[in-house]
Amino acid sequence: AYLQDENLTEECKELIRTLPTSNGRDWLWTLHLYQGFWFTARHLNGVLLARRHFRAADSDILLVAGPKTGTTWLKAVLFALQKRSCYSEPDRKSNHPLLQKNPHELIPYLEFTLYLKDQDPDLSGLTSPRMFATHMPLGSLPQSVKDSECRIVYLCRNPKDTLVSLWHFLNKVTSMEMGTYTLEEAFDLFCRGVSPYGPYWDHVLGYYKASLEMPDKVLFLKYEEMKERPIEQLKILADFSGCPFSEDEVADGGINDIVRLCSFDNLSKLEVNMTGKFRLAETKSFFRKGEVGDWVNHLTPQMIERIDCITGEKFHASGLKL
Numbered sequence: 001a002y003l004q005d006e007n008l009t010e011e012c013k014e015l016i017r018t019l020p021t022s023n024g025r026d027w028l029w030t031l032h033l034y035q036g037f038w039f040t041a042r043h044l045n046g047v048l049l050a051r052r053h054f055r056a057a058d059s060d061i062l063l064v065a066g067p068k069t070g071t072t073w074l075k076a077v078l079f080a081l082q083k084r085s086c087y088s089e090p091d092r093k094s095n096h097p098l099l100q101k102n103p104h105e106l107i108p109y110l111e112f113t114l115y116l117k118d119q120d121p122d123l124s125g126l127t128s129p130r131m132f133a134t135h136m137p138l139g140s141l142p143q144s145v146k147d148s149e150c151r152i153v154y155l156c157r158n159p160k161d162t163l164v165s166l167w168h169f170l171n172k173v174t175s176m177e178m179g180t181y182t183l184e185e186a187f188d189l190f191c192r193g194v195s196p197y198g199p200y201w202d203h204v205l206g207y208y209k210a211s212l213e214m215p216d217k218v219l220f221l222k223y224e225e226m227k228e229r230p231i232e233q234l235k236i237l238a239d240f241s242g243c244p245f246s247e248d249e250v251a252d253g254g255i256n257d258i259v260r261l262c263s264f265d266n267l268s269k270l271e272v273n274m275t276g277k278f279r280l281a282e283t284k285s286f287f288r289k290g291e292v293g294d295w296v297n298h299l300t301p302q303m304i305e306r307i308d309c310i311t312g313e314k315f316h317a318s319g320l321k322l
């Protein structure tokens with residue numbers, strides 16, 4: 001069973017008593033402000049355990065993204081890139097793991113999966129380079145991630161699309177519990193920074209600045225650029241993560257194969273992603289539309305003005321555009 005709040009570690013329970021808490025109607029919107037970011041109790045439990053017990057190796061790759069910014073997609077892409085020598089022709093008939101498993105099973109989350117309630121998860125099945133994922137903000141990362149040569153790949157997405165995606169997703173997951181949130185409610189909370197791992201803008205900025213200061217350590221990618229120029233972005237990711245494409249691979253269309261394998265159209269139609277489950281969610285809820293700009297179908301002009309204004313203010317000094 002998924003971790004219940006009463007199963008939190010004593011350390012986490014004690015910490016939560018000291019933290020500001022938002023009044024959510026269900027556990028996913030009941031958030032605790034820890035070091036400037038809002039976490040659910042269960043995820044904070046995992047963050048604390050991962051921080052205490054996870055030891056990054058120099059060759060590890062840590063994939064970081066805020067919730068609903070395309071984590072599932074990036075997991076698929078990174079896995080396919082790193083493992084391409086093992087599975088040369090990723091077509092629908094082959095035995096490629098991405099055709100049999102949801103990407104979340106192939107690259108585990110530190111705080112949701114491995115360290116959700118475990119101090120010493122079995123990592124022996126992971127081959128080098130080990131790949132992990134997390135939604136943690138920069139300041140919450142385990143110290144060994146910072147001290148080692150472990151590389152970080154960060155993916156961000158336009159805040160309006162992220163919000164719309166988050167609203168759809170959380171309603172799907174929480175409708176089993178206490179009813180849903182209206183878009184207006186979710187929008188207001190998101191804009192005030194009170195969303196899981198929010199404030200979203202601060203999450204992005206932390207990694208953006210780190211990528212400028214330490215370009216060999218942190219690669220900063222954008223969902224929109226991955227959509228628009230996937231081949232170019234995959235090459236950048238392959239170079240950064242230590243598995244550059246050879247000239248032959250480029251000539252043979254190897255990059256195109258991976259783009260196609262990991263595309264929304266392909267992954268979302270696979271049996272495993274249509275009918276499976278990952279934690280509390282059905283795997284199909286990780287594949288909704290996969291488009292840039294779906295926010296135009298949801299947000300009112302007033303909402304657009306408010307969120308654009310926040311984005312402008314938050315990102316102005318950095319020059320970051322999303």
Ligand code: A3P
Binds near residue numbers: 071073165262267
């Ligand atoms: P939408 O809700 O806008 O469709 P995460 O993986 O971080 O939970 O993010 C989920 C978002 O990524 C959803 O956005 C989902 O549809 C989109 N997504 C999932 N797989 C994708 C893919 N292969 N290509 C592009 N977008 C994808």
